Amino acid sequence: MSMTPEERIAIMTKAINQAIKVMGDRFGSTEEDVARAIQGLKASMQTAPQEKPVPVGAATQA
Numbered sequence: 327m328s329m330t331p332e333e334r335i336a337i338m339t340k341a342i343n344q345a346i347k348v349m350g351d352r353f354g355s356t357e358e359d360v361a362r363a364i365q366g367l368k369a370s371m372q373t374a375p376q377e378k379p380v381p382v383g384a385a386t387q388a
């Protein structure tokens with residue numbers, strides 16, 4: 327199942343906001359909160375590999 331760019335942005339935004347909340351609340355956050363925030367950020371940044379366009383002339387240069 328492929329996500330749309332809007333869905334990816336929504337997931338990343340949620341993960342970033344959670345990380346900011348956890349990192350900003352130094353005394354109210356536990357190590358588990360920090361670990362979950364980091365995992366959320368990592369998961370939100372994993373996207374399906376996309377083909378990169380080959381620059382013009384790159385295929386002919388050796």
